[in-house]
Amino acid sequence: MMQEVVPVVDGGVQGADVDPALLRELVAHLRQDRTPLREEWTRRITEAQLLSVMTPDEIFSEVTAVYDNYVDALETGSVEALEAYARNLSERIIPRGVETHEVLGVVLLLRDVLARSLFEKYQDDFGLMNRVLDAYEPAANRIAVTVGVSFVQERERVIRQQQLAIRELSTPVLKVRDQLLILPIIGALDTGRARQLTEQLLTGIRESRAKVVVIDITGVPAIDMAVANHLVQAVRASGLMGARVIITGLSADIAQTLVNLRVDLSMMQSVGDLQGGIEEAERQLSYAVTRTGDVSREPEA
Amino acid sequence: MPVSILKQREYLIASIQSALTDTEVLELRDALLAEVAKHRARGVIVDVAALDVIDSFVSRSLSTVARTNRLRGAKTVVVGIRPDVAVAMSQFGLRLDAVHTALDLEAGLELLDS
């Protein structure tokens, strides 16, 4: 159906070669037949069982708003108001479970309803009809894309937020004692989660002034190159912030993978299990404390 | 140069106040090398918390200071690297040769004392 895909940001809905007089006529027709066309659109939406979570009244009131914004966009050539309305609408209907295919279906139905009414109006003058459709089609396509994209972007924003929340819950940064953090990673790691983890880890280091971090990956089933690199990156970045990292729970499989992928492991200290890792961390920390104690017993210079 | 260098006990503490141009980075490098020699400092702390970018030039200059100091028996500790800067440095692959790192001034002094 969509013949052209256009960037959303480039503004106008009117192509350069659209006849302004035709467009005016088109807009006048859509204003004049506003009531029957809105009703027809609503009927087709219900018939196609789209927006089934909304009541008929709700559908009709949203349809009216979108219709008016749609005609305004045709007239002014600016999709901004429509885009803003579409975002606002999306924000309201996404939590109620409206799906992408429904929104696209609704927009395409409007396109169809309007095109049919143009056919009917101009059926006696084939040449004029063709010119009107030439003016209408590209504009309608852009409007459809604008509404569809606004919805998808809004939905994507919501999904991202939820993912973020889930990730934060799924990997706690635990402060075991002063200067020691533990980061037990459970479940599959992807690049997004690995990135999030790095940020949490570094923030944690700064907040709790950690000197040693134990990252336990016993619960990680597999690691690919991208994730391995993120892990190395997290270890290096921790080092730059003054914290040493001990990795525990590295399974034979993952170790083999890392070696095969030629991941640079020289930065990582690896200890068999979490218990051993914590003991090693304690050893390093108490060593530092003892040494500090020795020095402080000396008279100040 | 938006950097102050203070002497505290046998240590030098350089605090960078704002973003540095390459010229200022070189001035800082030379000033540190001269001050360490003059005061026979045992340790140098460079506080980079004000730097929102640490690129290859800054890294190389810090490493030069640290390597020279090491030959003179002084430790160099870089403190205050911001989390986003630390990630960018490791993604870049920048290394700070001969440099010790610590979270902040306090942790840096602790490290020199140990």
Added chain:
Amino acid sequence: MHIASDADTVVARQKGREAALLIGLSRTEATFVATAISEIARNITIHAGHGEVVIREVTEDGRRGMVVVARDEGPGIRDVAAVLRQEYSSDAGLGIGLWGARRLMDEIEVSSAPGMGTTVTMKKWRGIDEVGLLLHE
């Protein structure tokens, strides 16, 4: 932005950071961009004397991101591929900047020839989203 001194480089990377944040990149990604600009702008002042850095927002295949173009009319690079390939070494000259920029940005394109100047085009995308996929279904 005209680049003719190391002070211009500082301004360029600050502008780059601001633009990145405006477009919706994370703080860490904005630092990646600022660091890459720092390297590329330094290459201009050292090897060509002066040039320019242009920062723009881009939308491509439904993705949003930013593009940084650095242009100069300096001596140019004989073998771009070799420069981008080279392994890290702390005393590498021109190469280290491009090499780092390649790791920090999502895409980098270098067009250059001896005597013809150098143009570096680098892009950083906001996380890949569903929109791009939808429009290409």
